[in-house]
Amino acid sequence: MEKxxxxxxxxxxxxxxxxxxxxxxxxxxxAHYRRMxxxxxxxxxxxxxxxxxxxxxLADEGETAGLISGIRGTGLPISHVLHFPAPPCTNQRFxxxxxxxxxGELDISLGSAVRILQAVLxxxxxxxxxxxxxxxxxxxxxxxxxxxxxxxxxxYALLGLMRALAAEYADKGITVxxxxxxxxxxxxxxxxxxxxxxxxxQESPIGRNLVVDDLVPTVSWLxxxxxxxxxxxxxxVTGGR
Numbered sequence: 744m745e746k747x748x749x750x751x752x753x754x755x756x757x758x759x760x761x762x763x764x765x766x767x768x769x770x771x772x773x774a775h776y777r778r779m780x781x782x783x784x785x786x787x788x789x790x791x792x793x794x795x796x797x798x799x800x801l802a803d804e805g806e807t808a809g810l811i812s813g814i815r816g817t818g819l820p821i822s823h824v825l826h827f828p829a830p831p832c833t834n835q836r837f838x839x840x841x842x843x844x845x846x847g848e849l850d851i852s853l854g855s856a857v858r859i860l861q862a863v864l865x866x867x868x869x870x871x872x873x874x875x876x877x878x879x880x881x882x883x884x885x886x887x888x889x890x891x892x893x894x895x896x897x898x899y900a901l902l903g904l905m906r907a908l909a910a911e912y913a914d915k916g917i918t919v920x921x922x923x924x925x926x927x928x929x930x931x932x933x934x935x936x937x938x939x940x941x942x943x944x945q946e947s948p949i950g951r952n953l954v955v956d957d958l959v960p961t962v963s964w965l966x967x968x969x970x971x972x973x974x975x976x977x978x979x980v981t982g983g984r
Contacts, residue, residue, distance in 0.1 A: 744870070745770035747819045748966075749863065751855060752776075752827030753796075754783050756929035757878065760955035761825065765963050766790060771819050775799060775810055795819070801828055801855040802847060811862045821863045823966050824875045826856050829897070831934050834890040848897040856904060864912065873917035874966045877905050881925045881981050902977060909975030918974035920965045925981035927953045948983035957982070 746769045750758050753774035759782050766772055773795045776783060787794050795817055799810035814821070830851050835844070860875065867873030880898045882888060887895045902921060909919040926932065926943045944952045961980055964970055 744822070744872070745820075746822045748772045748823045748825065749814065749821045749859075750774045750825045750827070751801075751859060752829070752878075754778060754780055755827050755829075755931065756782075757927060757931075757955050757958065758825065758827045759783055759786060761959050761962055762786060762794075764956070764959045765966070766793065768963075768966075769793075769823070771795060771817075773797060773814060773817055773819060773821070775801075777801065801851045802830075804850075804854070804858075807855055807858050811859060814859070814862065820866060820870065822867065822870070822873055824860070824863065824873075825878075825962070825966075826859075826876070826901075827878045828852055828855050829878075829894075829931070832891055832894045832931070833934050834936075836890055837892050840892060844893045845896055848893045849900060852897045853900045853904065856901060860908065864908070864917070867917055868912060868915040871916040873912075873915075874970070875905075875908065875917065875919040876962055876965045877901050877919075877921040879905075879921040879923040879977055881923050881979060881984070883923055883977060884979060905977070906975050913974055916971075918965070918970060920970070920974060921977040922958065922961055922965065923977055923979045923981075924953055924958055925984050927955060927958065929955065946984070947981075951982075953980065953982060 748769045752758055754776035771793055775797050777800055797810055797813040799806040801807055828851050882895050883898055905919050905921045958980055
């Protein structure tokens with residue numbers, strides 16, 4: 744059976760780096776993005792019709808519904824799902840965080856996962872085969888960092904969804920897992936003070952922050968047939984932290 748990969752949040756550095764490394768294992772990749780960028784455009788030129796691009800703002804429920812219609816409209820059965828979406832993380836003390844910061848974060852990350860997986864999981868269950876991987880975060884381990892409560896809450900919500908789905912779909916041949924990296928050198932860190940980025944690198948046992956290529960082998964394994972008996976797991980990739 745041809746494997747088709749659905750990537751939500753494909754314009755992120757982590758998603759694009761992952762797709763570039765693993766695309767040979769899939770017949771097609773359906774890639775959602777919010778804003779086109781030159782790297783994603785170059786990847787489209789490289790992969791041609793193999794890469795199907797669908798645009799939507801996941802903060803808008805109507806656009807998310809349109810995305811789901813677009814996924815169905817491709818006629819491609821989805822066998823594997825990678826979920827990356829997360830709004831830019833800004834540091835703010837809790838008393839100054841409006842509730843909209845929490846609801847907005849949850850709409851983009853949790854809301855998109857719930858709506859899209861409700862659309863594709865029944866088909867995967869009928870085929871009795873599938874892989875779902877959530878991009879989570881090292882903030883789920885021990886005490887999280889300060890001043891990013893909305894981000895921490897959204898990642899715990901996704902962790903809960905991941906484990907609930909793993910339990911519900913284990914007997915249908917579908918695995919649902921998460922990967923939790925430490926800081927990764929991507930555009931996502933652009934909102935963070937340079938001093939914090941340097942501090943994290945210095946405190947890492949490997950003496951640096953992670954790069955996308957450090958994560959790809961774990962993601963690829965979780966999507967593989969070799970991980971058929973691994974489900975409900977949150978795997979930390981932190982360089983020993």
